[in-house]
Amino acid sequence: MTATAPGARLPEHPDFLWDDPDPARSYDVVIVGGGGHGLATAYYLAKVHGITNVAVLEKGWLAGGNMARNTTIIRSNYLWDESSGIYEHSLKLWEGLEEDLGYPILFDQRGVLNLAHSLQDVRDSVRRVNANRLNGIDAEWVDAEGVKEICPIVNISPEVRYPVLGATFQPRAGIAKHDYVAWGFARAAAAMGVDLVQNCQVTGIETRQGRVTAVETTRGRVAAGRVALCAAGHSAVLASMVGLKLPVSSHPLQALVSELLEPVHPTVVMSNAVHVYVSQAHKGELVMGAGIDGYTGYGQRGSFHIIEQQMAAALELFPVFARAHLLRTWAGIVDVTPDASPIVGLTPVGGLYLNCGWGTGGFKATPGVGDCFAHTVAKDEPHPYAEPFALERFITGALVDEHGAAAVAH
Incomplete structure (x- = not known):
């Protein structure tokens, strides 16, 4: 596949939107999970923070997990300030995303x-x-x-x-075409130098003196300065590789x-x-x-x-x-977390970052959490919109209980 420069004429078929490289031996950032959140995080790392030595590792094909298996509802009308903050941030990004990515996403604000x-x-x-x-x-x-x-x-x-x-x-709420959203983020990230590595499952996370150093994959060892987990339902499996038990x-x-x-x-x-x-x-x-x-x-x-x-x-x-x-x-x-809200932020392991627990609400948060998580990874500190969703809230008791929003779907 051939990457396309920003602003160039769109290819007629998604097969020509990005390269399909082998993983390099090392990266500044490795993102585990090639769904919407992983691709959006890579895009904002490159665009906003200038970090392009990044790999997105996907065990199957890009966006073949929950991104391709959702019902595409986008809204921000959540009860609590913390939830409405991050979802409204996302909705505002949705409203300009097609122009930002230079790719059609069929965002339809039908309410x-x-x-x-x-x-x-x-x-x-x-x-x-x-x-x-x-x-x-x-x-x-x-x-x-x-x-x-x-x-x-x-x-x-x-x-x-x-x-x-x-x-x-x-x-202002509505729907978008999930495949197009993933392709738009993938195309734009690849054009800025991000490696999108498919059929590459992470089988282990290597640490040294309390800090992540590499990931083991089905395609070999990949050294990493930082590792960002964006693997939705498999997040607990990945976290257990470093002895971290998640409340999901x-x-x-x-x-x-x-x-x-x-x-x-x-x-x-x-x-x-x-x-x-x-x-x-x-x-x-x-x-x-x-x-x-x-x-x-x-x-x-x-x-x-x-x-x-x-x-x-x-x-x-x-x-x-x-x-x-x-x-x-x-x-x-x-x-799913005990308070039906996500976990986004740092972990007790240095250089390991967590984005999970979105339950049924992950799609609508795609651009917003991509932006917030990229900030967290780049600066090693939580983004203000993501700060309430830290893992530590399950110790402090500062939960963000959105069960009312999640009873049928986020």
Whole structure:
């Protein structure tokens, strides 16, 4: 593959976006994980901090893990200041990302509705709207008729099991094309000299006197001044290589898409009560997801009963979909923390940095955490937006509890 200089005419096929090099013997920074977060971190290391002697090591193909197995929802309407800070930072980067990367990402700000089905839902939702506004985030409360006006196909009948009483609405939220996002970051990073090394699994992390010195891989030893872990559901496995036990558990997270349909669904609709979220992809498939499978595991597939429940929930909200056919299902491996918030920052091992625990919310954070994590790695200190998500919070008790946001999906 041939790297393309910034600003050059885009190739017609992604095969020509970056080189496919063998790993060098040493790098200033080795990033483990070639998904969205790893690629974004490499990009911002090169662009913002001028660090280009960087390798992104991916055990399979670039963006073949959770980046290619998510439902692409982007929003920043989180309750707590710490969460809304990093997600709003990310959303602002999303809004200029296509121009920044010089690559189409199909970012569509179609808005997100979070439905309320009980009086407690209404109270919680209005509280979140007020918190969002205090943080300068666009948010509004709409009643059931307002929901119908934004998304006419939602069933707002009072006779259903969980009647729609209203919703929060973030107009700037939306979706993007996940593959294009990964290709855009990969192309731009490669053009600045970053090595993107595929089919290179890390099998060990070498340390000396409390500091990381190298990684062992299926393609040989690679010396490293600093190592940044961006491996999502496999983060705990990698951290255990240096004796670090992380407070995360890995679970399958399933999603599914329908056959291609004409444009019928103008926004994104999420509901914790019926446990489903639904959008329509650019090509026309309905994209549906729900919560994680209850068991821990590393298989990129899930349980049939979760799929069945998702489809039943979708039909409660959208009876018009009753005759739509299921096209395919898949699962990613998400890493979940006790407070449903990420871990981003330094570790007790010198030169080893951690970005994990995003659960179901990793995609929307891609540019924001890439920027923050690059700062952390380059300066050996946490970025202000990432500082609340340090590993030490599980010792101090300063948790950022976002379970309300993560009940169905981040």
